[in-house]
Each structure stands twice: as C-alpha cells, then as structure tokens.
Amino acid sequence: xxxxxxxxxxxxLLGNALLLSAITFLCIVxxxxxxxxxxxxxxxxxxxxxxxxxxxFTLDAYAYLGQKPEFFRSxxxxxxxxxxxxxxxxxxxxxxxxxxxxxxxxxxxxxxxxWFFAVTMFFxxxxxxTYIIVKETGLMNSLWALILPGALNVWxxxxxxxxxxxxxxxxxxxxxxxxxxxxRLLWSIYLPVSGPALATVFLFTIVGHWNAWFDGILYMNxxxxxxxxxxxxxxxxxxxxxxxxxxxxSQLQNLSDKTLRTAQIFLGALPIMLVYPFLQKHFTKGITxxxxxx
Amino acid sequence: MKKIKRSxxxxxxxxxxxxxxxxxxxxxxxxxxxxxxxxxxxxxxxGFFESKWIGWDNFRYVFALPDFMQVLWNTLVIxxxxxxxxxxxPLLLALLLNEVTKSYFKRLVQTSIFLPFFLAWTVxxxxxxxxxxxxxxxxxxxxxxxxxxxxxxxxxxxFRAILVGSDVWKGMGYNMIIFxxxxxxxxxxxxxxxxxxxxxxxxxxxxxxxxxxxxxIILISVLSLGGILNAxxxxxLLLYNPxxxxxxxxxxxxxxRLGLFDQQYGPAAAVGLFKSVISLLLVxxxxxxxxxxxxxxxx
Numbered sequence: 001x002x003x004x005x006x007x008x009x010x011x012x013l014l015g016n017a018l019l020l021s022a023i024t025f026l027c028i029v030x031x032x033x034x035x036x037x038x039x040x041x042x043x044x045x046x047x048x049x050x051x052x053x054x055x056x057f058t059l060d061a062y063a064y065l066g067q068k069p070e071f072f073r074s075x076x077x078x079x080x081x082x083x084x085x086x087x088x089x090x091x092x093x094x095x096x097x098x099x100x101x102x103x104x105x106x107x108x109x110x111x112x113x114x115w116f117f118a119v120t121m122f123f124x125x126x127x128x129x130t131y132i133i134v135k136e137t138g139l140m141n142s143l144w145a146l147i148l149p150g151a152l153n154v155w156x157x158x159x160x161x162x163x164x165x166x167x168x169x170x171x172x173x174x175x176x177x178x179x180x181x182x183x184r185l186l187w188s189i190y191l192p193v194s195g196p197a198l199a200t201v202f203l204f205t206i207v208g209h210w211n212a213w214f215d216g217i218l219y220m221n222x223x224x225x226x227x228x229x230x231x232x233x234x235x236x237x238x239x240x241x242x243x244x245x246x247x248x249x250s251q252l253q254n255l256s257d258k259t260l261r262t263a264q265i266f267l268g269a270l271p272i273m274l275v276y277p278f279l280q281k282h283f284t285k286g287i288t289x290x291x292x293x294x
Numbered sequence: 295m296k297k298i299k300r301s302x303x304x305x306x307x308x309x310x311x312x313x314x315x316x317x318x319x320x321x322x323x324x325x326x327x328x329x330x331x332x333x334x335x336x337x338x339x340x341g342f343f344e345s346k347w348i349g350w351d352n353f354r355y356v357f358a359l360p361d362f363m364q365v366l367w368n369t370l371v372i373x374x375x376x377x378x379x380x381x382x383x384p385l386l387l388a389l390l391l392n393e394v395t396k397s398y399f400k401r402l403v404q405t406s407i408f409l410p411f412f413l414a415w416t417v418x419x420x421x422x423x424x425x426x427x428x429x430x431x432x433x434x435x436x437x438x439x440x441x442x443x444x445x446x447x448x449x450x451x452x453f454r455a456i457l458v459g460s461d462v463w464k465g466m467g468y469n470m471i472i473f474x475x476x477x478x479x480x481x482x483x484x485x486x487x488x489x490x491x492x493x494x495x496x497x498x499x500x501x502x503x504x505x506x507x508x509x510x511i512i513l514i515s516v517l518s519l520g521g522i523l524n525a526x527x528x529x530x531l532l533l534y535n536p537x538x539x540x541x542x543x544x545x546x547x548x549x550x551r552l553g554l555f556d557q558q559y560g561p562a563a564a565v566g567l568f569k570s571v572i573s574l575l576l577v578x579x580x581x582x583x584x585x586x587x588x589x590x591x592x593x
Contacts, residue, residue: 024406096314099307120322126566129328211414239423265420
C-alpha cells in the first residue's frame with residue numbers, strides 16, 4: 001500500500017497552515033482593533049465604524065492622557081510593587097528553596113518545613129479572613145499590602161527546590177570539604193548554575209505583579225493608591241454596564257471618552273506586549289522543567 | 295581546611311528559612327484562624343473573640359438560600375467546560391503545530407498564541423467588552439449578514455460561552471507548550487519503524503503520538519481536578535453583571551458579594567470553608583491518582 005500520497009499530504013499541510021494562521025489572526029486581531037479605536041476620532045469610535053484601521057486618525061486620546069494623572073500615578077504604584085515585590089519574592093524563594101532541597105540526613109527538620117509550606121498550597125483561610133489579617137497587620141491602603149501577603153509563592157518554591165535538588169552533589173561536597181558554610185555554598189555554587197530556573201521564577205513573578213489587579217481593589221481605599229491594572233479595571237467595569245443596555249442615551253453618556261479609555265487600556269498592555277516575545281524561550285523552558293516530570 | 299561542624303551547618307539552614315516562615319505564618323496560616331468566623335455571628339466591632347458562637351447556623355442559612363444551589367451548579371459546569379476545552383484545544387494545537395516544517399512560521403504561531411496569556415484579565419476584559427458589545431465589531435459583522443445583533447454580555451447562554459472561550463483563548467499557550475514538549479519526547483525510531491510498516495501520518499498519530507502523550511494528558515487532566523471549584527474568579531468578576539448571575543455566578547463571586555458588599559461575614563466565611571474543604575479532598579484525590587497513574591510527585 002503506497003503510504004506517501006503526497007498530494008493529500010500537501011493539501012493537509014496547506015489546510016494546517018491556513019488553520020494555524022487563522023488562530024494566529026484571532027489572537028492578535030483584538031489588540032489591533034483596540035489600537036485602531038484608540039487612534040480614531042471619538043465619534044467614529046462611538047458609532048462603531050472602526051474595524052482594523054483608525055477612522056478619522058487622531059492622536060487626541062493619547063494627548064489627553066496628560067489630563068489623566070490617575071493613569072500615571074497608578075503606573076508608578078505598579079512600578080514600585082514590581083520592583084520591591086519581585087526583589088522580596090526572589091530573596092524569599094531562594095532562601096527557602098535551598099534548605100528544603102537538602103536531604104533529611106543533612107537537614108533534620110526538612111520534611112516538617114516542607115509540609116508547613118505545602119499545606120498552604122491546598123488549604124487557605126479564604127478571602128474574608130485574609131482580608132481581615134491584612135487589615136489587622138496595618139497594611140490597608142499601603143503598598144506593602146500588595147507585596148507582603150504573596151511574598152512567598154510556594155509553586156515557585158517547589159520549582160526552585162527541585163532544580164537545586166538536581167544539582168550534582170559533587171559540587172556541594174567539594175565546597176564542604178573546603179570548609180564552606182551553606183551561605184557560601186548557596187552564593188558561590190548553587191546560584192551561578194541555577195540561571196534557567198531563576199530566570200523562570202523571575203519572569204513569572206514580574207508578570208504576576210504587573211498584571212495583579214484584585215488585591216488593589218481589596219486593600220486600597222483610595223483610587224490614588226491603585227496599581228495600574230486596578231485603575232484599568234475601573235475603566236473596564238464601567239464598560240460592563242454599557243454592554244448590557246440598548247439605551248442610546250446611557251451609551252452616549254458612558255462612551256463619551258471611549259477612545260481615551262481604550263488608549264489607556266492599550267498602554268496598560270503595551271509593555272508586556274513588547275517584552276514577552278523575547279522572554280518566551282526562558283518561559284517555555286521553565287514550564288517544561290516544572291511540569292514534565294515523573 | 296576542615297569541614298564545618300554539622301550542627302553549625304544546619305543552623306544556617308534554619309536561619310535562611312526564618313523570613314519565609316514568618317510571612318507564611320502571618321498571611322497563610324493567620325487567615326486559617328479566621329475560619330472560626332464561619333461558626334459565628336461575626337461583627338467586625340466585636341472581632342473573633344466577642345462575636346457570638348452559633349455553630350452550624352451560618353451553613354444552614356447559606357445552603358437554604360435560593361441562589362446557592364444554582365451558584366454551586368454554575369461553578370461545576372463552568373469549571374468542567376474550562377477543563378475539557380482547556381485540554382482539548384491546546385492538544386489539538388500541539389498536534390497541528392508539530393506538523394509544521396517552517397520554523398519561523400512555527401515560532402510566529404507560538405508567539406501569537408501566547409499573547410493573551412501574558413496580559414492581565416483587566417486588559418482582556420476591556421478587549422472582550424469592546425469586541426462583543428452590542429454595537430461592536432462582531433455585531434456589525436452579524437448585521438452585514440442580515441442577522442440580529444446579539445447581547446453577548448447580557449445573555450445567559452452566550453455569556454457562559456464567552457467565559458469558557460476567553461479562558462481557553464488566554465490559557466491555551468501554556469498547555470500547548472507542555473504537550474509539544476511531550477511530543478518531542480517521543481522516540482523517533484518508533485516513527486521510523488511505522489513508516490517502514492507503511493503507516494501514513496494519520497495512523498502514526500493515532501498509534502504513536504497519542505499513546506506516547508497519554509501519560510502527560512492523564513497527568514494534566516487529573517491535576518486540574520483539584521481546581522474544579524475554582525471557576526475563574528477574577529475573570530468572572532470583571533466580565534459579569536447582575537443580568538447573567540443566573541449562569542455565571544460562581545462560589546467565589548458569591549462569597550465576595552456576600553462578605554464584602556452584604557457584610558455577611560459569617561455566612562461568607564462558611565461558604566469559603568465549605569469550598570476549601572471540598573477542594574482539599576479533591577486535590578488529595580487528584581494527587582493520589584497522579585501518583586498512582588504517572589508516578590507524579592511534587593516534592
């Protein structure tokens with residue numbers, strides 16, 4: 001039986017390419033639309049004339065951003081939480097993954113500590129009790145409410161822990177024989193070889209902090225303390241009310257600054273859009289390290 | 295140089311763990327103490343120690359609420375749909391992408407598929423509202439085909455579809471990568487042997503690729519069981535509105551409103567506890583299964 005029906009195969013490959021192109025299109029097009037709306041005249045945007053290309057091209061929406069200090073304030077809050085939060089997260093995750101990667105023979109309470117952290121992955125107090133704790137520790141309305149509660153991410157801990165564990169023991173042995181303590185071992189031996197795992201955790205952490213919005217709503221009392229995505233969420237939820245009415249008047253009222261709103265949302269997405277393609281390599285490596293096991 | 299004494303070595307390990315332990319104690323274990331709220335008629339002014347203990351009353355109250363059963367049902371349905379499609383679509387994509395020969399095209403597709411993954415739900419919700427709005431692009435396309443505009447965000451049936459669809463759209467990159475990695479891990483000589491035996495690409499996929507991936511597929515399915523009561527809180531919170539509570543209100547959004555808007559802290563904590571306990575059971579079962587079937591261990 002002849003296997004290689006090359007015409008059928010070519011047809012399949014063509015169909016495959018078309019299908020995958022369509023999917024690619026579907027993933028990108030919504031954002032092109034967003035950009036187009038933000039660059040259109042407000043009347044065109046409200047009349048839903050904009051498809052993939054600006055109608056009545058204008059940079060007004062972006063120029064008006066100057067009248068929206070809230071946008072830049074929230075951007076600054078996010079930058080702060082990303083820098084401080086990521087630094088703290090990385091520090092904690094490294095400091096905790098290293099001891100837990102040791103054998104029980106080397107570190108006698110290792111199993112106890114592992115259970116201590118593992119339990120938090122499966123069971124928690126829930127939204128309301130966590131809210132109360134954050135309140136009681138005086139973090140309400142403070143930047144630290146966005147940083148401290150999630151400072152140790154147990155998934156990242158496990159990822160790094162396993163990576164450390166798979167590092168050859170000989171390196172550690174050599175260091176120990178030379179009289180090195182664990183701090184020295186961590187700094188001089190384990191960290192330098194952990195590039196891939198550290199990069200992955202670093203990326204996950206940064207993206208996580210940049211994209212977080214709900215904790216801002218929960219813990220910040222005044223909008224001037226909102227991080228970027230929380231501020232954007234206020235723009236978005238006002239869109240929610242509009243999307244379920246056919247009342248022209250309320251549509252008009254709520255969409256009077258549609259292009260301005262769209263511009264802000266687009267800008268909120270832009271940094272990540274520009275950066276992520278270059279991070280993809282590290283990211284995919286990290287996912288496969290962390291998942292394909294057993 | 296002499297090796298450092300063992301007890302001294304171990305001490306530094308304990309020292310390293312201190313910051314992490316403190317943070318976890320306060321912000322992960324601390325809230326667990328708040329579970330008592332589920333059994334109290336909680337008043338913020340009275341706090342944990344003064345609020346009256348009422349046993350299972352909060353639970354009886356909540357389970358008797360007319361909407362509660364619907365909320366539970368919604369959670370299960372939405373979560374299951376997300377799990378099923380969240381596995382099927384990336385699997386299909388991985389299989390298709392694997393057949394692509396031109397590497398630049400492969401990378402282009404992969405990068406594009408990952409775009410929604412890296413963006414926040416706030417941005418994606420903004421995009422969804424814009425596209426599916428009553429006077430948005432999708433509806434104007436429908437109008438071009440002489441069809442009635444659809445109120446996507448306000449219609450019970452359509453809204454659920456949007457929830458599941460957009461969640462798959464956002465997450466498909468992730469599982470796709472895992473499946474692709476699994477495919478590349480299959481021994482190439484198996485394919486060569488199949489070709490010699492006269493198997494076409496389709497037969498190769500059915501008899502080699504899919505069985506070779508079965509471990510990973512089972513593993514990922516089983517692990518997602520543990521999250522079956524998490525139907526996507528942040529996404530739903532951003533996208534929903536009272537019109538679609540009937541099909542879209544899930545346990546987490548219900549607890550959110552009950553606790554923070556209605557200020558019924560006790561009942562909200564009760565539902566939260568209920569969910570935590572069931573999730574714990576499910577997670578336990580799913581990890582036990584994963585270990586049994588694929589030798590999967592986290593630690």
